[in-house]
Amino acid sequence: MDLNAIYTIWLREIKRFYRAKSRIIGSLGMPFFFLALMGSGMNASFSVPGASNYLDFMAPGILGMVILFGSMISGVSVIWDRQFGFLKEILVAPISRVSIVFGKTLGGATTALIQAMLMLLVSLLLGVQMPSLRGFILVLGFMTLTSVGIVALGLAFASKMEDPHGFQLIINFVIMPMFFLSGALFPLDALPAWLKTISLLNPLTYGVDGLRGSWMGVSHFPLLFDFTVLTIFSLLTVYSAAYLFQKSEV
Amino acid sequence: MNAIETKDLTKKFNGLTAVDSLNLAVEEGELFGLLGPNGAGKTTTINMLCTILSPTSGSGKVWGFDIRRKRNDVRNSIGIVFQDPSLDEKLTGFENLDFHCRLYNVPTKTRKERISELLKLVELSDKKDHLVETYSGGMKRRLEIARGLLHHPKVLFLDEPTLGLDPQTRRHIWKYIQRLNREKDVTIVLTTHYMEEADFLCDRVAIIDYGKIVALDSPDKLKDTVGGDVISIELNNPEKFEELLCAVRWVKKCKTHDGFVDLTVDTAEKRAPQVIAHAQKQGLKIKTIKMREPTLEDVFLHYTGKTIREDEAKPLDRMRVRRRALHR
Numbered sequence: 285m286d287l288n289a290i291y292t293i294w295l296r297e298i299k300r301f302y303r304a305k306s307r308i309i310g311s312l313g314m315p316f317f318f319l320a321l322m323g324s325g326m327n328a329s330f331s332v333p334g335a336s337n338y339l340d341f342m343a344p345g346i347l348g349m350v351i352l353f354g355s356m357i358s359g360v361s362v363i364w365d366r367q368f369g370f371l372k373e374i375l376v377a378p379i380s381r382v383s384i385v386f387g388k389t390l391g392g393a394t395t396a397l398i399q400a401m402l403m404l405l406v407s408l409l410l411g412v413q414m415p416s417l418r419g420f421i422l423v424l425g426f427m428t429l430t431s432v433g434i435v436a437l438g439l440a441f442a443s444k445m446e447d448p449h450g451f452q453l454i455i456n457f458v459i460m461p462m463f464f465l466s467g468a469l470f471p472l473d474a475l476p477a478w479l480k481t482i483s484l485l486n487p488l489t490y491g492v493d494g495l496r497g498s499w500m501g502v503s504h505f506p507l508l509f510d511f512t513v514l515t516i517f518s519l520l521t522v523y524s525a526a527y528l529f530q531k532s533e534v
Numbered sequence: 535m536n537a538i539e540t541k542d543l544t545k546k547f548n549g550l551t552a553v554d555s556l557n558l559a560v561e562e563g564e565l566f567g568l569l570g571p572n573g574a575g576k577t578t579t580i581n582m583l584c585t586i587l588s589p590t591s592g593s594g595k596v597w598g599f600d601i602r603r604k605r606n607d608v609r610n611s612i613g614i615v616f617q618d619p620s621l622d623e624k625l626t627g628f629e630n631l632d633f634h635c636r637l638y639n640v641p642t643k644t645r646k647e648r649i650s651e652l653l654k655l656v657e658l659s660d661k662k663d664h665l666v667e668t669y670s671g672g673m674k675r676r677l678e679i680a681r682g683l684l685h686h687p688k689v690l691f692l693d694e695p696t697l698g699l700d701p702q703t704r705r706h707i708w709k710y711i712q713r714l715n716r717e718k719d720v721t722i723v724l725t726t727h728y729m730e731e732a733d734f735l736c737d738r739v740a741i742i743d744y745g746k747i748v749a750l751d752s753p754d755k756l757k758d759t760v761g762g763d764v765i766s767i768e769l770n771n772p773e774k775f776e777e778l779l780c781a782v783r784w785v786k787k788c789k790t791h792d793g794f795v796d797l798t799v800d801t802a803e804k805r806a807p808q809v810i811a812h813a814q815k816q817g818l819k820i821k822t823i824k825m826r827e828p829t830l831e832d833v834f835l836h837y838t839g840k841t842i843r844e845d846e847a848k849p850l851d852r853m854r855v856r857r858r859a860l861h862r
Contacts, residue, residue: 368620368623375586376609378609378637
């Protein structure tokens with residue numbers, strides 16, 4: 285483990301993120317419209333058990349969506365580093381592969397968190413209920429934990445991918461189902477049994493549930509349970525990403 | 535001490551042998567060239583030496599460190615400029631160099647100084663705060679060479695350093711490479727498939743084909759093995775002409791390729807009229823006739839029975855197979 289190397293790789297992620305800020309803002313478009321248009325539209329016709337209204341129910345889910353997209357994309361973005369050759373510069377340096385994975389994970393999580401904070405601000409402007417201070421701190425914790433796990437998952441995927449075609453595949457067949465089956469848009473209880481089972485296998489479910497519990501005070505599972513599941517998920521994915529990177533060549 | 539030593543170094547990709555029992559010794563301070571067509575195994579060799587590919591069998595040492603067991607020591611001792619670009623185009627030139635310094639633990643105090651010194655060397659000081667995506671191909675190459683030197687490597691690997699660059703930039707880069715080798719005392723190993731590059735730059739050249747060294751010596755000595763001047767004749771029936779001339783006493787060697795017959799003779803000026811006379815006697819039509827001193831191209835032809843260009847044009851499949859294998 286090499287703190288200097290981790291910091292260097294983290295710093296690069298931040299610089300690149302800063303350079304691409306217009307694209308980042310653009311990527312918040314989809315979650316914004318989900319919340320602003322779909323959320324407001326549904327608000328009138330749906331009531332959700334526990335939450336005061338649908339918008340309040342949906343806002344933590346949309347936060348989870350931003351974390352999911354931001355984290356997964358920055359994890360998988362290693363395939364662009366491979367495509368454009370920069371990965372070789374990193375792999376040939378006298379630093380451990382574990383440091384590379386840690387640096388990338390922390391960098392990706394930081395940038396995903398910045399996007400999520402922007403989204404949180406936007407939701408408040410749209411009239412979503414303010415979290416308490418304690419709730420806000422818990423929200424930060426759940427966002428970080430979820431993000432770390434998903435960035436590492438993206439890294440693990442990317443270490444096995446040779447060309448950027450896989451990128452679209454991940455978006456359509458991993459990100460989308462993960463989002464829809466996370467309880468972000470509808471409560472888990474109302475789902476048919478088979479869908480509920482799949483949802484329970486989805487790590488994002490616990491992220492969204494944790495966010496909703498911290499923010500709105502209503503959750504499907506106890507927060508400690510969400511926290512435990514996410515911690516195990518993150519440890520597993522970081523470990524797998526580090527393992528797969530150890531083995532990857534050029 | 536030898537800067538590089540390999541013993542039966544071998545790499546196979548799915549049963550295809552890219553590097554075949556390579557035995558190599560590069561001396562400290564040498565400017566050493568690996569010359570061969572695409573797919574000959576040059577890049578694979580370099581990638582193994584710089585520890586990003588594991589050898590299938592055999593062993594190697596770089597600066598005294600085993601390439602399997604002492605990876606980090608090897609990595610600390612070497613600099614490398616890869617064949618394909620490996621810069622972050624969304625960062626500035628300076629940021630790319632700064633990133634490298636941090637990864638190689640160049641002390642904060644000397645970092646700025648060293649970066650500006652190297653930027654000056656490759657004449658990019660005024661462009662350092664521009665994003666790399668705005669650089670020309672030659673500028674990117676120069677930046678990569680500067681980057682490879684930031685941590686004061688003992689051995690610098692240059693994989694096709696001038697591939698795809700215009701002649702002027704190529705000359706420029708040759709000048710840098712020579713200066714580095716002489717003034718900074720860096721051992722340099724470069725791969726190339728440009729004959730004139732190997733000839734101009736290298737103290738010694740290893741000619742590689744199908745993963746094996748077929749000849750290894752200084753460019754001058756290699757050219758001596760060809761044994762004289764070369765007369766190259768293009769005419770309508772090269773096979774017949776080759777057969778005819780082979781029997782002539784003063785023709786040391788003859789070889790047909792791409793419609794040309796290459797004759798090795800003692801003095802080209804003296805023998806050319808005689809060659810023409812022979813052709814006319816047989817009623818053969820000469821299209822062109824060229825005379826030259828032997829080049830490394832002739833050496834390659836001598837040892838492998840084909841020209842480098844010929845080899846690149848035809849077995850495209852071989853190249854593709856290897857490319858694919860390399861990306862695995």
